[in-house]
Structure formats: structure tokens, C-alpha cells
Amino acid sequence: MSSSVQTKKENKEELDTIQYLATLLKFAMGKDASDIHLRTRMHPVVRVDGQLKMVERFPATSPAFMKDLTDKIIPEHNKEAFETLRQADFSFGLKGIGRVRANAYHQRGSISMALRVINTDVPSPESLGLPETVRRFVHEERGLIIITGATGSGKSTSLASLIGEINSTYAKHILTIEDPVEFLFSDNKSIISQREVGVDTSSFPDAMRSALREDPDVILLGEMRDPETIDIALTAAETGHLVFSTLHSPDAAETINRIISAFQPNAQQTIRSKLAGNLKGVVSQRLLPKAEGRGRALAAEVMTVSALVREYILDPLRVGEISGVIKKGTAAEGMIPFDRSLLELYRTGKITEDVALQFASSPTDLKLKLEGY
Numbered sequence: 001m002s003s004s005v006q007t008k009k010e011n012k013e014e015l016d017t018i019q020y021l022a023t024l025l026k027f028a029m030g031k032d033a034s035d036i037h038l039r040t041r042m043h044p045v046v047r048v049d050g051q052l053k054m055v056e057r058f059p060a061t062s063p064a065f066m067k068d069l070t071d072k073i074i075p076e077h078n079k080e081a082f083e084t085l086r087q088a089d090f091s092f093g094l095k096g097i098g099r100v101r102a103n104a105y106h107q108r109g110s111i112s113m114a115l116r117v118i119n120t121d122v123p124s125p126e127s128l129g130l131p132e133t134v135r136r137f138v139h140e141e142r143g144l145i146i147i148t149g150a151t152g153s154g155k156s157t158s159l160a161s162l163i164g165e166i167n168s169t170y171a172k173h174i175l176t177i178e179d180p181v182e183f184l185f186s187d188n189k190s191i192i193s194q195r196e197v198g199v200d201t202s203s204f205p206d207a208m209r210s211a212l213r214e215d216p217d218v219i220l221l222g223e224m225r226d227p228e229t230i231d232i233a234l235t236a237a238e239t240g241h242l243v244f245s246t247l248h249s250p251d252a253a254e255t256i257n258r259i260i261s262a263f264q265p266n267a268q269q270t271i272r273s274k275l276a277g278n279l280k281g282v283v284s285q286r287l288l289p290k291a292e293g294r295g296r297a298l299a300a301e302v303m304t305v306s307a308l309v310r311e312y313i314l315d316p317l318r319v320g321e322i323s324g325v326i327k328k329g330t331a332a333e334g335m336i337p338f339d340r341s342l343l344e345l346y347r348t349g350k351i352t353e354d355v356a357l358q359f360a361s362s363p364t365d366l367k368l369k370l371e372g373y
Contacts, residue, residue, distance in 0.1 A: 017068050018094075024058055025097050029117055032295065034152060036117075040066050040110035047152075049289055049296055066111040070104050077198055091118075091180035091196075101182055118182045122164040123157060129298040129350075130158060131341070133334040134283050138165045143280035144237040146224070148249045153285050154298060155246045156182050156222075162244060163220055166190060172217035177207040179222055190218075197222075208232040212239065221245040227262045231271070237278040251338065252282040252303035253322040256313055268316075276313040279305050284338070288351050288359055297350040299341045299359065301326065304334035339366045346370065 024044055028036045033046035040063050044055045061069075073092050074082055082088035087105040094100055099118040104111065125135045137145045145162075147155045160183040163174060167190045174190050179197035186192075193214070194200075201207035204221065205228040211219055212235070224230045224245045237243045249255040256275065263271050282303045287296040303309065303326050312318045312325065329335020342356040343366065353370055360366040 017065060017072060020058070020061075020065075021069065021073075022094055022097055024055075025094065025100065025115070025117055027055070027058075029097075034116065036115040038066065038069075038113040038115070039107075040112065049294065050152075050287070063110060066113070070111055070113070073102070074104060075199075081198075089180060091182065099182070099184065101180060119157075120184065122183050122185065123161050125158075125161045125165055128154070128158060128161055130161065130283075131300055131302060131336055133302050133304065133331075133336060134158075134162075134281075134300065135165065136334070137281055138162050138169065140242050140280055142237060142240045142242055142278075144233060144243045144245070144275075144278050145281050145283070146245055146247055146255060146279070147283045147285065148247045148252070148255050149285045150248065150250075153287055155285065158283070158285065158298075159220060159244055159246065160185075163192075163218070166218055167192060170217075173215055174218040174220065175211055175214060175216035176220040177201065177204060177211065177222060178220070179204070204229045205232060208236065212236060212241075216241060218242045219244070223247070224259070227267075230259055230262060231274075234271070234274040234278055238274060249284070251284045251323070252301055252326060253320070255282045255284070256319055256322060260316075260319075272314050272316070276305075276310045279313070281305060281334070286338075286359065288342075288345070288355050291349055291352045291355075297345050299338065299345055299351075300336060301338035301341060302334060302336040304329075306333055306335075337361070339369075342366060343369055 028046045031046060031048050033048045035047040037045040038061055041060050043060050044058050045052050046055055074088060075090050078088040078090045082104055089103050091099055091101045098120045101116045101118055102113060104113045147158050149155050166172060166174060167185060167188045170189055172190045174192045176194045181194050181196045195207055197204060204225060208229055209232060219236055219241055221233055221243060224233060224247050233243050233245055247255055249258050259275060260268050260271055284301040286299050288299055290297050308325055309322055312322050326335050327337045339360050339362060342360055345351045346353060346356045357363045357367060
């Protein structure tokens with residue numbers, strides 16, 4: 001599923017390479033860094049609370065060092081892709097650190113790398129600040145739930161927390177299809193099968209087709225990347241499975257447009273029907289700077305599929321009105337407009353007024369609410 005990197009005392013060069021990486025990752029973890037960047041002939045750079053910071057205490061890496069490092073940590077099944085495509089996504093285990101997600105790539109003729117240490121403890125939805133509406137999705141028997149947001153907005157972590165909640169609550173077969181596998185789950189009340197693209201299956205579509213014959217109750221699909229995968233995911237939801245997945249889109253309403261526009265015009269009405277009948281909810285999330293100056297708070301827009309939303313999904317002339325439905329939606333319906341989430345974060349002291357207004361969909365309206373109007 002992933003490579004395991006071990007130091008070897010008899011090989012001084014390997015020891016130095018892996019020691020450097022391990023020491024850097026431990027330093028980054030101590031700073032709560034979300035990402036680490038390594039570039040040839042440059043000092044490492046870490047991302048802390050969304051901001052990039054160069055770490056000059058670690059020496060710049062030479063071309064030979066970067067070549068040696070990629071040789072050591074890229075799994076065998078990814079090496080051909082790295083050589084031919086000049087880039088590779090992979091994960092590996094490092095002794096004393098845990099699991100690390102990585103992307104190695106070439107830029108300006110040299111090797112660079114982006115790394116992220118994966119928390120081995122699956123967080124609870126409550127600890128992440130996921131709204132109660134989102135936590136209720138784990139009790140659904142069937143349907144599709146999509147978590148959206150930009151890269152680094154915590155989509156994978158939120159998905160893992162929901163899967164962990166199902167695992168500790170229900171006796172089900174949970175099947176995950178990921179590229180790469182990030183969180184490692186242990187069976188609790190459920191049994192969990194984790195498949196990694198490139199290791200356990202050749203592609204997302206192949207894995208999804210096979211999934212329908214593997215008796216899952218719940219399917220976690222790492223990302224809906226192409227029309228075929230989206231269509232099979234909707235079919236899985238339609239045939240009685242609970243499917244969780246992610247998509248890169250800025251908000252819940254735009255998610256609908258992106259899914260439909262992924263298909264040829266002659267197939268779009270069929271997809272509208274499948275979406276209207278099987279989509280249970282869309283969660284769009286962002287991570288914002290906390291008021292205390294360290295860490296980030298999760299703000300989420302939540303769209304549940306009410307009868308009106310279902311009607312608008314089916315009608316290409318009215319799908320643009322979904323944003324208005326979310327904005328006017330009530331907590332009883334499970335709807336949470338993004339600005340309402342910001343307002344709640346501000347009232348509970350988690351973010352400042354400036355941050356709330358900076359990220360608001362409608363700063364003027366939010367300013368009035370902050371002032372009590």
C-alpha cells in the first residue's frame with residue numbers, strides 16, 4: 001500500500017538523506033505545518049497556518065541529495081511514472097514519523113517535492129468543527145455526499161472523520177478508493193477495505209466498477225476526477241450504497257454545475273436526474289486563521305437536497321438559483337450559508353471580525369449582522 005523507509009547504519013549516504021528528512025518533518029510537525037516543500041539548491045519551506053516560511057536552519061539541498069531522496073522514498077510502482085511523466089503522487093511510512101503524502105516533480109530541470117505528514121489519529125467530526133448537519137450524513141443508508149473546497153482545505157480529513165464515525169457506530173463494510181491512501185483505519189464495529197490506485201487497482205473507474213461486486217455498504221471515493229467515475233459513483237448511490245467523495249469547487253451550487261458540465265450535452269439530462277435522485281448533500285469548506293493567531297478554524301457551507309433543490313437540479317434554467325435557496329434555507333432543513341458559518345465562528349470567538357468580512361460572500365450583509373441588525 002505504501003513504501004516503508006528505514007535507515008541503514010551501514011549506508012552513510014542513505015542515513016544522512018533519511019535523517020535530514022526525518023529531522024525536517026519532526027521540526028515541521030512541531031510547528032503544526034501543513035506542508036513541506038523541498039527544492040534543489042534551496043532551503044526547505046514550510047506552510048504554517050496557510051503562510052509559507054523558509055527554514056534556513058536546514059541546509060539547502062543539492063541535486064545529488066534530491067536524486068538520492070527520491071530514489072529512496074518513491075515506491076517501486078511509482079518510479080516509472082516519475083521517470084516518464086516527470087511527476088508522481090505517492091505515500092510512504094517513515095520510522096518515528098508516520099505516514100507522509102508526497103508529490104515529487106521536476107521544475108526548471110531539477111527535482112522538487114511537496115510533502116504532507118498525515119495525522120495517524122483519525123479526528124472526530126466534533127474536533128474538526130464540522131456542523132451537526134454534516135455529522136448527520138453518517139446515518140444515511142444510501143446516497144451521495146460530496147465535500148468540496150480548494151487544495152489544503154481539509155477535505156480528506158473531514159472525510160476520514162466521517163468514516164471514523166461510521167466505523168465506531170455501525171457494523172458495515174466500508175470500502176475506500178484513494179490515490180494515495182492517507183489515513184489508515186482499523187476495524188472497529190465496521191470492517192474497512194482500503195484500496196490504493198496504482199497499487200491495489202489500476203484506476204478510479206476500474207475500482208468503482210469492481211466495488212459494486214465487493215459487497216460494500218459505504219464507499220469512500222477519494223476524488224471524482226472524470227465523467228466515468230462520477231457516473232459509477234451515482235450508480236452506486238442509486239443501488240443502495242452510501243458514497244462519500246470530494247470535488248474541487250468553490251461552493252455547493254457550483255459543484256452541481258461542475259458535475260453536470262463534465263458530461264457531453266446529450267448525457268447531461270440523465271446526470272441531472274441521477275443527481276436529483278441520489279445526492280444527499282454538499283459541504284463546501286475553507287480553513288480560516290483563528291483569532292488566537294495560531295491554527296485554523298473550519299467554515300462550512302452546507303447544502304442538503306430539499307424538494308426545491310431537487311427541482312432546480314433538474315431544470316438547467318434554474319440551477320443557478322440554488323445559491324439563493326441555500327442563503328434562505330433554515331437550520332431545520334440542514335442548510336448553512338457560508339456567511340452564517342462565519343457569523344457563528346465570530347460569535348464564538350474563533351475568528352476575528354476582519355477575517356469574517358474578508359472571506360464573506362456578502363461582506364456588507366455580514367457587517368450588518370455583526371453589528372446586530
